[in-house]
Amino acid sequence: MRHILLRRFTKETLAIIGLFVLAVFVLAAIFAPFITPVDPNRVNPREMLRPPSSSHWMGTDDIGRDVFSRLLYAGRASLSLGVGVALVSVGLGGALGALAGFSEGWIDALVSLLIDSILSVPILALAMVASAFIDLTPWRLILILALSSWPTTARLVRGQVLQLKQLTYVEAAHAIGATRLRVLFRHIVPNTLGVVSVSASLLVAYAILIESALSFLGFGVPPPTATWGGMLYGAQLYYREAPWLAVFPGLSITLVVASINFLGEGLKRIVGPT
Amino acid sequence: MVSRYAVKRILGTIPRILLISFILFLLIHLPSGGPADIYAGDPSASPADIERIRELWGLDEPLLVQYGTWLQNAVTGNWGRSFVERRGVLDVVRDRLLNTLLLTGTALVLSLLAGFILGIIGALGTRRGTYNIVQGLAVLGMSIPTFWSGALVILFFSVYLQWIPSGGMYTIGASFSWIDRLSHLAAPAVVLGSVYVAQWTRYVQSGLRQVMREDYIRTAKAKGIGHLEASLKHGLPNAAIPLVTVLGLEAPKLISGAMVTEVVFSWPGLGRLLTDSLLARDYPVVMGVLMVLVLVVVLANLLTDFAYSWLDPRVRYDG
Numbered sequence: 001m002r003h004i005l006l007r008r009f010t011k012e013t014l015a016i017i018g019l020f021v022l023a024v025f026v027l028a029a030i031f032a033p034f035i036t037p038v039d040p041n042r043v044n045p046r047e048m049l050r051p052p053s054s055s056h057w058m059g060t061d062d063i064g065r066d067v068f069s070r071l072l073y074a075g076r077a078s079l080s081l082g083v084g085v086a087l088v089s090v091g092l093g094g095a096l097g098a099l100a101g102f103s104e105g106w107i108d109a110l111v112s113l114l115i116d117s118i119l120s121v122p123i124l125a126l127a128m129v130a131s132a133f134i135d136l137t138p139w140r141l142i143l144i145l146a147l148s149s150w151p152t153t154a155r156l157v158r159g160q161v162l163q164l165k166q167l168t169y170v171e172a173a174h175a176i177g178a179t180r181l182r183v184l185f186r187h188i189v190p191n192t193l194g195v196v197s198v199s200a201s202l203l204v205a206y207a208i209l210i211e212s213a214l215s216f217l218g219f220g221v222p223p224p225t226a227t228w229g230g231m232l233y234g235a236q237l238y239y240r241e242a243p244w245l246a247v248f249p250g251l252s253i254t255l256v257v258a259s260i261n262f263l264g265e266g267l268k269r270i271v272g273p274t
Numbered sequence: 275m276v277s278r279y280a281v282k283r284i285l286g287t288i289p290r291i292l293l294i295s296f297i298l299f300l301l302i303h304l305p306s307g308g309p310a311d312i313y314a315g316d317p318s319a320s321p322a323d324i325e326r327i328r329e330l331w332g333l334d335e336p337l338l339v340q341y342g343t344w345l346q347n348a349v350t351g352n353w354g355r356s357f358v359e360r361r362g363v364l365d366v367v368r369d370r371l372l373n374t375l376l377l378t379g380t381a382l383v384l385s386l387l388a389g390f391i392l393g394i395i396g397a398l399g400t401r402r403g404t405y406n407i408v409q410g411l412a413v414l415g416m417s418i419p420t421f422w423s424g425a426l427v428i429l430f431f432s433v434y435l436q437w438i439p440s441g442g443m444y445t446i447g448a449s450f451s452w453i454d455r456l457s458h459l460a461a462p463a464v465v466l467g468s469v470y471v472a473q474w475t476r477y478v479q480s481g482l483r484q485v486m487r488e489d490y491i492r493t494a495k496a497k498g499i500g501h502l503e504a505s506l507k508h509g510l511p512n513a514a515i516p517l518v519t520v521l522g523l524e525a526p527k528l529i530s531g532a533m534v535t536e537v538v539f540s541w542p543g544l545g546r547l548l549t550d551s552l553l554a555r556d557y558p559v560v561m562g563v564l565m566v567l568v569l570v571v572v573l574a575n576l577l578t579d580f581a582y583s584w585l586d587p588r589v590r591y592d593g
Contacts, residue, residue, distance in 0.1 A: 014410055117294040120571045124530035125548060125564060129298070132552040133305040209419055213534050216421045217549055232422065239429055246429070250422030258417035265413055 008270045015266025018259035025256050029075035038069040041224050052244055059244045061234060071248055074226035078208050079256070081142060081227070085207035088146035090200040093153030098192065100154070101161030102184050112158070115151040123148045124213055131219045138221055141214075145207050153199045160192045194271035198264055205260035212253050228253045283579055287572050295348075298564050299341045302557055348565070354558035358551065363562035367547070371566055373443065374543035377462055378532045385467035389474025390510075396475060397482035398505060405483075408475055415472035420531050424465045424538035431461065441540030462539040466531055470524070477520055481513030488512075515585050522578025526571050 009015065028035060043065060050060040058067035100111035126148040134140060164170060173183050212229025214220045220230055228249040235245035347354065353363035396408045432440040438461050439445065445454050485491065486509050494504045533545025544563050551559040
């Protein structure tokens with residue numbers, strides 16, 4: 001089984017490129033202190049808004065901080081936030097979706113109502129309102145984004161469980177006397193993991209995008225914590241004098257999000273029924 | 275039949291509108307001291323003043339009662355007054371909603387137009403390569419944040435080339451002219467629409483490819499119409515059906531995108547309004563904007579359902 005999946009993966013050129021680019025960013029984030037000796041938060045009033053040069057590969061910002069170094073450390077924040085959101089969101093959405101699909105009746109009705117309700121607000125608006133009125137920390141932001149994004153996964157998993165329940169092998173398991181819980185965890189849940197993993201990978205990308213949009217609008221994690229969106233927010237005032245401040249963080253977001261999406265799309269084709 | 279189906283679908287949206295309005299109300303009123311906090315830091319307001327304001331706005335009541343009052347008022351068309359603009363929330367929100375719809379609508383039409391043209395070209399081309407390139411571009415397109423591409427567009431076309439204005443809806447002080455309006459609308463609409471071009475292209479392309487394998491296309495061709503005519507006349511309408519569903523599902527994301535694009539281009543829409551009123555703690559307006567967004571999304575979903583059942587009568591699953 002694993003062997004087949006692996007062989008299929010080798011045919012997904014774009015997914016492999018995505019994996020490679022993503023690996024570069026992840027490694028750069030992990031080994032940031034070894035790659036650049038410059039402290040990302042060190043202010044240097046004598047070197048403000050310097051264009052890219054040999055001493056500052058990506059220039060310096062409005063208070064003389066090294067953009068390259070900030071970019072690496074911001075990668076740590078943005079990537080771990082994306083992964084955190086995806087884990088919590090998929091865990092919650094998967095559990096509630098499976099519960100709804102498996103139990104049906106009023107539990108299903110209630111969960112479905114909650115799913116539909118939350119899906120009727122654009123995630124960005126929901127996250128903006130939630131983060132505007134509290135003291136935002138990275139952990140709280142993860143929670144906010146997870147609580148606003150779980151319904152997508154829940155809806156997918158619910159549909160999948162409803163479908164699986166109709167299949168003969170599940171009926172057979174019931175017939176030979178398996179308990180409801182055993183059927184759920186032994187026979188149904190493992191078969192939703194394909195959908196769930198695709199959903200999780202796409203969520204990492206979406207969370208990074210939403211976080212940077214939030215930061216760009218001024219509702220993100222407060223400074224000095226650097227995130228890519230936060231760097232873009234700071235760049236707004238200097239589009240004219242220092243365009244490099246906007247170019248590099250935006251490029252990082254685009255490359256990472258695109259890589260994860262390529263990877264997710266590849267996974268979708270591999271585990272999907274084609 | 276159709277009308278009964280329609281009524282049922284419309285009534286079906288009421289529970290979720292109620293639940294989400296309750297959740298949003300709690301989200302706004304639970305943290306910190308709520309709306310009266312705006313005046314808490316103001317030295318000219320004595321504790322007695324703040325108490326009076328709390329009483330005046332009904333803020334000393336339990337939250338559930340406050341929500342009940344809000345709901346009762348909202349249903350009868352009284353959405354409260356803006357603390358900042360000192361006029362009715364509905365009036366404030368209405369102007370901004372039209373601007374947002376203008377931007378979103380233009381972006382949607384432009385991207386659909388481009389998507390259909392590229393999708394048809396992609397599907398009719400027999401080379402496997404073009405197909406893969408389009409699929410790749412679709413994923414790339416949805417990965418570029420509009421606040422970044424928007425900034426690059428402003429940098430290049432407005433700051434460097436000076437072809438277009440850098441923001442707003444019209445030149446302040448100038449008299450009304452269509453050219454002025456269009457030159458302000460063009461950049462944000464293209465930036466917002468560009469995210470979706472490749473995605474629509476992808477759906478049109480793969481949908482058309484699938485449909486063209488159907489028996490009725492073969493029959494049409496056997497009766498003597500050409501490949502191109504068969505694709506456009508019989509293939510395209512059927513290939514467009516899945517696109518309708520996707521359009522409805524993408525509505526919330528499209529609005530999220532519009533909100534960010536508005537801020538980048540200083541477009542006076544709901545996104546700007548929400549940002550400004552959150553910063554100013556203008557609670558009635560925040561609630562108003564959120565509810566309008568909810569209604570727009572619900573309406574988009576309903577329209578999708580109706581369009582779907584009209585295009586493909588097989589799915590009119592009522593009972």
